[in-house]
Amino acid sequence: MSKARNLNHHAAMMNRMAQVMRIDLTAEMAQGRMSGEDWKDALVRCTGCTQPEACTLWLSEHDPEDEVSVNEPPKYCENRLMIKRLRAEVAAERASKSIS
Template identity: 30%
Template sequence: MGTALGLDLQTQAIGGDLPLEEISEAVLRCTKCAHPEKCARLLAVSDLQASAPPDYCRNRDLLDNLQEQVG
């Protein structure tokens, strides 16, 4: 989802904007998603450039904060 939002999580982690443990936590939140099929369909669109994570995204707050840091 980060890539679809134009985020480079690796660069943000290296730059200190995203703690490495937060990436692990984000992955765990994804694995507990109640809508993985919706997310998979959304992310399957190869030219997707989303402006915000979907409302159901368990990492919405994290991704919104990272977008604010970049923007």
């Protein structure tokens, strides 16, 4: 796979993982919770994953449109901590808005 195709493939997988986890990376960047540099670093981490086939399978088994929410990415996900942090920040923001 060419370098550009590999980057595009991992960018798509990373975005899909975020969607499954109910995270909109574009919105996170717009809200200032994620910078362009953070996104690039996440993509580099994703391209370094040792289990892309397992990730592809995991993603195929989880639909972002399902009502049942997935609590966290698989343990091997190189962006697991970032996704969990973003998800917690979004949840905290939603909770504070519902209290107001």
